[in-house]
Amino acid sequence: MSVTDAPQVSAAPRGVRSDLVAGMVIVLVALLVGWENRAYPIGSLAEPGPGYMPLLIAGALGVFGVLIALRAGTSPLFNTIVWSESRRGIVMLIACGVAVFALERIGYRLTMIVLLVFMLGVVERKRPVPTLLVAVGFAFLSYYLFATLLKVQLPRGPWGL
Amino acid sequence: MDGVFGNLMLGFSVALQPSVLAYAFAGCVIGTLVGMLPGLGPLAGISLLLPATFGLTATNAIVMLAGIYYGAMYGGSTTSILMRIPGEAASVMTCIDGYAMTQRGRAGPALAIAAIGSFIAGTLSVVALMFLAPTLASFALRFGPPEYTALLLMGFFVLSYMSGGSMPKTLAMAAVGLLLGMIGIDAMSGYTRFSYGLIELADGIGIVPVAVGLFGLSEILLTAGQPTPPAIQRPTLRQLIPSLEELRLSIGPITRGSFVGFMIGIIPGSAHIISSFVSYGIERRMSNHPERFGNGAIEGVAGPESANNAAATGAFVPMLALGIPTGPITAVMLAAIMVHGISPGPLLITQQPELFWGFVASMYVGNVVLLILNLPLVGLFVNLLRIPYSYLYPAILCFCILGVYSVSNSVVDVWIMLGMGAFGYVLRKTGFEPAPIALGLVLSPMLELSVRQSLAMSGGSYGIFFDRPLAIAMFVVAGMLILLGLKTLVFKSKDWREKVGLEEEA
Numbered sequence: 021m022s023v024t025d026a027p028q029v030s031a032a033p034r035g036v037r038s039d040l041v042a043g044m045v046i047v048l049v050a051l052l053v054g055w056e057n058r059a060y061p062i063g064s065l066a067e068p069g070p071g072y073m074p075l076l077i078a079g080a081l082g083v084f085g086v087l088i089a090l091r092a093g094t095s096p097l098f099n100t101i102v103w104s105e106s107r108r109g110i111v112m113l114i115a116c117g118v119a120v121f122a123l124e125r126i127g128y129r130l131t132m133i134v135l136l137v138f139m140l141g142v143v144e145r146k147r148p149v150p151t152l153l154v155a156v157g158f159a160f161l162s163y164y165l166f167a168t169l170l171k172v173q174l175p176r177g178p179w180g181l
Numbered sequence: 182m183d184g185v186f187g188n189l190m191l192g193f194s195v196a197l198q199p200s201v202l203a204y205a206f207a208g209c210v211i212g213t214l215v216g217m218l219p220g221l222g223p224l225a226g227i228s229l230l231l232p233a234t235f236g237l238t239a240t241n242a243i244v245m246l247a248g249i250y251y252g253a254m255y256g257g258s259t260t261s262i263l264m265r266i267p268g269e270a271a272s273v274m275t276c277i278d279g280y281a282m283t284q285r286g287r288a289g290p291a292l293a294i295a296a297i298g299s300f301i302a303g304t305l306s307v308v309a310l311m312f313l314a315p316t317l318a319s320f321a322l323r324f325g326p327p328e329y330t331a332l333l334l335m336g337f338f339v340l341s342y343m344s345g346g347s348m349p350k351t352l353a354m355a356a357v358g359l360l361l362g363m364i365g366i367d368a369m370s371g372y373t374r375f376s377y378g379l380i381e382l383a384d385g386i387g388i389v390p391v392a393v394g395l396f397g398l399s400e401i402l403l404t405a406g407q408p409t410p411p412a413i414q415r416p417t418l419r420q421l422i423p424s425l426e427e428l429r430l431s432i433g434p435i436t437r438g439s440f441v442g443f444m445i446g447i448i449p450g451s452a453h454i455i456s457s458f459v460s461y462g463i464e465r466r467m468s469n470h471p472e473r474f475g476n477g478a479i480e481g482v483a484g485p486e487s488a489n490n491a492a493a494t495g496a497f498v499p500m501l502a503l504g505i506p507t508g509p510i511t512a513v514m515l516a517a518i519m520v521h522g523i524s525p526g527p528l529l530i531t532q533q534p535e536l537f538w539g540f541v542a543s544m545y546v547g548n549v550v551l552l553i554l555n556l557p558l559v560g561l562f563v564n565l566l567r568i569p570y571s572y573l574y575p576a577i578l579c580f581c582i583l584g585v586y587s588v589s590n591s592v593v594d595v596w597i598m599l600g601m602g603a604f605g606y607v608l609r610k611t612g613f614e615p616a617p618i619a620l621g622l623v624l625s626p627m628l629e630l631s632v633r634q635s636l637a638m639s640g641g642s643y644g645i646f647f648d649r650p651l652a653i654a655m656f657v658v659a660g661m662l663i664l665l666g667l668k669t670l671v672f673k674s675k676d677w678r679e680k681v682g683l684e685e686e687a
Contacts, residue, residue, distance in 0.1 A: 038611050039350075046353050053360055060372055065641030070372035073629045077359045084353035091347065101610055109402040109606060112578070113599055119582065120595045132579050139575035146571065158576055162583060170233040172587045 035097040043089025050082035111143060127177020128167070132159035185311060188538045195539030196546050201244055204237070205543050208245035209550045212252020213562060216272075217260050223253035224389055226584075227513050239521035240536050244543040246514050251303060251493045251544070255551045258295040258486050259562060263288055271454050271489035273396075273616060274461040278474060278481030285477050289420035294431050294479055295486040296555035302439035302487035303548040306494035309443050311541055313498070326634035327646050331655035333628045338659040339459060341617070351617050354608070358621020359628065361386050368626065369633060381593035390585045390594040391622055394601025395608075395615040397581050401574050402606040418557060423479070431483035434464050438487030445488070446495020454616055460488035494544065501529060501537060 054075060063069025119135040126134075136155035140146045166172040195201060215226030226249050234242035257272035262279035275295065282291040324332070341351035364375045365385030376382035423431070438460045445456040464484040465474045474481050500511040515525055523533060530537045554562070585598045605615045639645035646652050 042350075042611050042613065049357075056375065060367075060374055061370075065636055065643075067641075068633045068636055070367040070370045070374055073632060074360060074363050074374065076632075077356050077363070081353060081356040081360070084349045084356060087349035088347075088353060091349065095612065103610065105403060105405065105606075108405055109603075112402065112405065113603055116578065116582065116599055117596075120592050120599065123582075123586065123592060123595070128583075132583075135579060135582075136575055139578065140572065144571040144575070154572060154576075158579060162579070166583065166587065170230060173590055174583075174587065 035099045037092035037095045038098045038101060039092035039095035040089050041098050043085045043087070043092060046085030046088060047082050050078045050085060053078040053081070108143065112139070115139060115143075124175045125177065127181050128174040129159040129163050129181045130177050132162070188534060189311065189542060191534060192538030192540070192542030193545075195240060195535050196244070196542035201241060201539065201543060202546065204241045204245040205248050205547050206550055208248020209252040209255075209547055209554060212249035212254075213256035213259075213551070213554050214565070215249060216253030216256025216258075217562060217565060223250050224392060224510050224513070226253060227510060231513060231517060234517050235520055239518055239523050239533075240539050242517050242521065243514065243536070243540055244547075246517055247497070247540065247544065248547050248550075250510055250514070251490060251547060252551060252554075254486075254490045254493050255296065255299050255555050256562075257489075258299070258482075259292065259555070259559065262291045262295060262482065263563065271457050271485075271492075273454075274457045274485040275482055277461075278476075278478045281475065281477035282479070282482065287477065289416035290423035290427050290479065291482050292416065292559055293421040293423050293556060294427065294483050296552060296559075298431065298435040298438065298483045298487040299490040299555070300548050300552040301435050302442060302491040303494060303551070304545065305439045306443040306446070306491040307541060307544045307548070310494055310498055310544075323651070325649075326631040326638060327649050327652045328655070329627065329631035330635055331646060331652035331659070333624050333631065335655040335659045336455065336624070337617075337620075338662040339455075342462075342662040342665065350613055354613055354615065355617035355621040358618035358623075359625045360621075361391065361618065362622045362625020363629065368630065379593060381591050385626075386597060386622065387588060387594060388619065388623055389588045390598040391601050392619050393581050393585050394598040395605035395618060397577070398598060398602025399605030399609060399615065401578055401581075402602060403609060404570070405574050416563075417560065421556060421559070427479045430479050433467075434460070434480040434484035435487045437463060437467075438484040439491045442488030442491030443495040446492035447498045454489075454620060456488040456492035457485035458616070460484040497540075501525060501540070 057071050057074045057078065060071030060074070061069035062071045062075060115135060115138050119131050122131045122134070133155045136158060137151055140151040140154060141148065163174060167174045196205070211226065211230065212223065215223060227246050230246070230249065234245060237245070254271060258275050258279065261272040261275040263283055265276045265280035265283075279291045279295070282288060337352065337355050341348045341355065362385065364382055366373050366383055373383050438456075441460050441463065442456040445459060461474075461481060461484060464478075464480045465471050468474065468478070468480060470478075496511050500515060518525055518536075523529070523536065581598065582595055585594050586592065588594065608615050635645050636643070646656060
């Protein structure tokens with residue numbers, strides 16, 4: 021290395037490459053699958069058991085993970101990936117999770133009304149009247165279309181809603 | 182030849198009956214809407230409407246469901262081109278150049294070429310279905326477990342080499358899909374694997390929650406937080422007219438896409454998804470100016486859109502001639518036929534000529550209906566997308582929950598969808614493609630069965646895969662693709678995907 025190279029190296033961005041992280045995670049997943057697969061018989065080559073293919077695929081996954089990690093040099097730095105949507109995304113996922121929990125307890129229509137009121141009124145900060153109209157309209161119209169016309173079974177809650 | 186035309190006339194006498202026409206039209210309209218709405222793909226659409234077909238005649242039921250299927254193929258292109266949101270998985274490749282054309286103010290020609298390409302591919306592949314079904318069916322009958330293993334593995338390697346991401350990344354995602362497909366009861370031994378006591382997981386993970394999560398929900402997670410919601414263009418009828426140069430450039434991709442799509446369509450797997458990937462790769466490979474791809478190349482729209490429509494038709498060949506579903510969509514459609522007491526298989530054509538030929542003829546009618554819907558009426562359909570995104574995405578979110586829940590009335594499926602949505606979001610942020618996961622999930626049971634049956638047949642020798650000419654040919658193709666992939670790993674050279682910049686965009 022020449023002397024003039026030194027400043028360039030120090031100026032280069034530092035950090036872990038995203039593919040290195042991804043490759044390591046994939047290898048860990050492969051190891052986890054292999055570990056969990058102990059519960060199932062591998063069988064023999066002539067009579068492969070239920071654990072044979074998962075082990076084979078987990079092995080392949082591990083190899084791909086290593087290859088991804090080895091080729092990580094060309095990938096962007098992990099800390100340069102922008103996760104700006106993640107906060108809103110987490111809120112949406114939590115709201116959906118609550119909705120799924122409530123779906124069979126308070127029924128389809130009430131759940132959808134609550135979810136849409138939250139998404140439109142709280143997350144998107146829409147005005148109350150359009151929010152309520154859209155939420156109630158969507159819940160009842162979609163229920164009528166799918167449950168009444170198309171005979172799709174959707175859960176009902178209190179008061180038959 | 183006379184027999185075919187005689188039968189086709191019989192088919193048209195069925196397909197042009199008012200009730201059949203009405204159901205074909207309804208299916209096409211619903212399919213177009215389903216294809217346009219992100220998160221609601223053809224599988225979810227068909228699954229949702231399956232109970233509604235129980236009261237119909239077998240012909241009306243299959244004609245309507247088929248209309249939804251290829252209508253979704255058409256409709257999926259609209260959101261891909263205008264908003265960079267694939268309405269369904271097969272439209273993922275159309276997003277790249279279709280949306281780039283929109284950004285350059287050429288949304289109209291992109292939509293027109295997508296519709297024209299879909300129409301030509303759909304029509305050509307119906308002709309191919311009509312003439313080639315018996316020959317192709319008899320060829321596929323020669324396949325035993327080793328050939329199926331080779332075919333499926335070759336499919337994965339073709340996908341990984343041709344698709345946008347790096348080969349190890351694509352194969353890793355396919356392996357994740359294969360592992361997901363192994364959750365549940367093992368068909369050969371009866372063991373329940375990786376279900377952790379959840380009864381709902383004993384039947385395995387369905388394709389609907391995974392596909393809706395990976396493609397629909399993750400897209401919403403990515404786009405909902407954008408400071409500026411995606412702008413939507415609504416091209417006028419005049420703006421739809423492509424230039425002569427664009428038409429000239431599209432002829433080759435449409436022809437190749439039709440052929441490739443149809444051939445891939447008859448292979449088991451998510452044919453319409455893989456066909457659009459392969460077609461895009463071929464067009465990019467064949468282009469004299471591959472650097473145009475990703476920046477609004479019309480060939481990048483014409484090829485994949487033609488291919489996925491041709492594949493949708495091609496998938497009906499084994500379904501109708503052999504009674505073998507090539508994927509989850511055709512499996513649902515087979516169920517719809519069987520509800521009416523009809524057994525699909527080689528005898529279907531002779532025992533139920535009105536159903537088979539009526540269905541074939543209805544596909545011609547459906548393609549014309551879809552051309553009308555997707556060209557002059559595209560402005561009307563786009564109105565749906567003019568609803569402010571801040572109102573649209575919560576509604577789509579609700580549709581995702583509704584669609585996934587209604588397939589098997591299971592909240593576990595919805596939890597899986599939410600998990601897959603978060604997983605898909607992380608994958609996209611870190612440069613991984615989610616499509617191979619869906620493909621792996623669908624093909625997993627078939628691959629496992631064929632590998633284990635092959636080993637059992639040979640008494641435990643992997644040599645069985647190299648004893649059969651058809652399997653050898655397919656393994657040679659797979660091996661060549663591996664070598665090409667390894668070349669870039671060993672010599673640190675750029676492969677064709679990196680040279681043309683596909684890795685960064687996909």
